[in-house]
């Protein structure tokens with residue numbers, strides 16, 4: 001890819017190895033600016049690179065000697081080489097947990113790992129994407145950081161803006177979980193609840209960008225979306241590095257807009273292209289909640305087009321009824337031999353509790369979706385349990401307490417006496 005331009009790759013550029021924005025539909029190239037749609041065909045733009053050439057061993061050593069956060073992968077991201085010295089929340093390098101107890105319970109024999117992104121600064125994977133978008137906003141001289149959010153993104157933008165000295169003004173559907181609302185408000189920026197679904201919020205933000213009000217605004221997932229998306233590649237890099245520079249056989253990823261899934265696949269392909277991992281087939285599986293399953297519905301029906309839905313699920317962080325990257329997710333699941341599945345809200349709750357009970361990890365509803373879907377994929381023979389499997393937990397259960405609160409209560413409430421404890425039948 002673009003081998004002829006490697007020599008021109010500049011190491012002191014504000015965008016590091018990134019060379020252009022390119023249209024995912026027609027391939028037309030544009031300069032690295034706050035653009036998100038192709039002027040020729042309106043297709044979505046993504047960051048194109050002159051990736052480092054040369055000995056993979058040297059690159060691997062350079063990465064391994066970097067900081068314990070996403071900036072260790074700066075040579076593969078659209079950020080300046082000195083990015084680690086700028087005020088940012090420095091997310092990433094979260095734990096990859098070998099989940100032997102859960103594997104036993106689900107019958108996975110090839111090795112099962114949880115990539116636990118609840119360990120990020122604002123307790124969701126969104127800190128990764130915001131970190132990259134924020135650097136682009138800094139370079140473009142934008143002064144207000146903004147987003148349309150299903151909850152986690154609002155908190156991640158608020159926190160990153162606070163640390164980096166940006167004004168922030170973020171937009172959410174008015175009926176989100178208390179934990180998400182408080183997390184988004186506490187960092188001191190403006191938080192606006194919109195009466196409507198996420199898709200309404202997103203449409204409103206597109207209008208704002210087109211209006212003079214929006215001048216100087218960086219909407220991380222709208223006009224900065226090409227940069228934002230690249231943050232998800234770091235999940236692919238970390239998983240492979242933490243496995244000892246190997247690809248897994250199967251990877252189970254939640255789908256909201258589908259950006260994360262498509263960029264993890266992009267990251268895996270880059271690692272192969274760079275010779276950092278040995279090439280082998282891997283299968284990408286997408287996970288949705290039944291109450292918002294436009295992509296899995298299209299997958300199962302064999303359609304290429306994703307029909308929008310009106311979301312109704314407890315997995316609110318994934319409740320995007322009209323996912324921008326839906327068709328690309330379908331392509332990737334089909335190309336890699338994976339699948340897209342969905343689970344009911346009841347199965348989401350069961351899966352949250354299963355993961356907590358077996359591995360001591362308390363996931364938010366999105367993690368219940370991925371673990372629940374993993375179970376369903378195995379039960380229906382769609383995922384080979386003899387393969388090495390990675391499942392993502394992208395958020396923290398403390399943000400979605402409502403999902404499990406009704407069924408997670410004290411075993412007993414007693415007077416502080418041994419007699420009372422014995423009478424409760426808990427003496428063992």
Ligand SMILES: *Cc1c(COP(=O)(O)O)cnc(C)c1O
Nearest residue numbers: 152256257258259260366394395
């Ligand atoms: C945003 C989000 C995702 C995935 O979002 P995409 O739009 O598909 O990239 C997954 N999990 C959680 C917890 C999220 O907040």
